[in-house]
Amino acid sequence: MALLEVQNVSRSFGGVQAVKNVTFSVNEGEIVGLIGPNGAGKTTMMNLISGLIKIDEGEIRFQGARISGLKPHVIARKGIARTFQIVKPFQGMTVRENVMMGALFRPDLQGLKGSAVKQVVDEALDLLELDRKAEEPVEQLNLAQRKHLELARAMAMGPKLLLLDEVMAGLNLKEIERLMELVRKLNGRGVTILVIEHVMKAVMGLSNRVLVMHHGSLIAEGPPEVITQDPKVIEAYLGKRRHKGLYREAK
Ligand SMILES: Nc1ncnc2c1ncn2[C@@H]1O[C@H](COP(=O)(O)OP(=O)(O)OP(=O)(O)O)[C@@H](O)[C@H]1O
Ligand SMILES: [Mg+2]
Structure with missing residues (x-):
């Protein structure tokens, strides 16, 4: 059974149909690129x-049960964690405290001792290689470290499905390769991942399967090597703006 099922989902903002009748699913253990x-x-x-x-129309199911219509914190507690395109750590807090915010969502940690929470937070900090930065104010982190923090906070939620929105944006090649390794590591821990990414090297290198959206519709779906050769996909990118093309290189 698919872990996540998106079925005929649409959403408009005023006159703009941002998502048009989109259907896809994500299986347990996959890394799927969007x-x-x-x-x-x-x-x-x-x-x-x-x-x-x-959603305006359609249905989204997680582990076979409908989640569309539920509140974000309820969906998070079911095991879906996400990062945001614009990273916004909680200011005035340490790195550790920021990661703790993720652990507070976990239903399995409610009522447990502080030591259980600390263990979850320590594990997430270790996993994302932030253990040596744990007690520093979050303002001291550079962009790459803030991306790691986003992932650590999401991991502290103990997710089954992780949604990543452009975590590679703004990073240099070395930082991208390091983050790719870490994303693979999280997947190796049994976390299924849906990753939005403009950095083609990253998304093609990470994904088992790639979904392509254009003007709100899903226009292609397949393994990375097929998607990069798909004329519809190439046209969607080149028809837009050449400098944001499919093969835009990382800095
Ligand atoms: N809250 C909103 N109110 C009005 N319009 C919105 C809103 N959110 C998104 N849109 C519009 O919906 C369309 C899809 O936007 P969306 O942010 O999902 O694109 P995207 O694929 O993530 O783009 P990018 O790669 O630039 O991040 C755009 O036309 C956008 O302007
Ligand atoms: Mg976006």
Whole structure:
């Protein structure tokens, strides 16, 4: 059975149909890439899955049960964690305290001693290689470290499904390769991952399967090597803006 099922989902903002009748599923253990030119509807799709915005039509199911219509914190507690395209750590807190915010969502930690929470937080800090930064104010982290923090906070929620929205954006090649390793490591721990990404090297290198959105619709789906050769996909990118093309290189 698929872990996540998105069925005929649509959402408009005024006159803009941001997501049009989109259907796909994500199986347990997969890393699935979600790509498409700017404004394709990728972040909106992620917002619909995590319940941040409501769907107009269709249905989203997680582990066989309908989640569309539920509140974001309820969906999070079912095991769906996410990062945001614009990283916004809680200011005035340490790195550890920021990661703790993720652990507080976990139903399995409610009523447990502080030591159990600390263990979860320590594990997430270790996993994302932030253990040596744990007691520093979050303001001291550079962009790459803030991306690691986003992932650590999401991991502290103990997710079954992790939604990543452009975690590679703004990073240099070395930082991208390091983060790719970490994403693979999280997947190796049994976390299923849906990743929105413009950095093609990263999304093609990580994904078992790639979904392509354009103008709100799903226009292609397949393994990375097939998707990069798909004329519809190439056209969607080149027809938009050449400098944001499919093969835009990382810095
Ligand atoms: N809250 C909102 N209110 C109005 N319009 C919105 C809202 N959110 C998204 N849109 C519109 O929906 C469309 C899809 O936007 P979305 O952010 O999902 O694209 P995206 O694929 O994530 O793009 P990018 O790659 O630039 O992040 C765009 O036309 C956008 O302007
Ligand atoms: Mg987006």
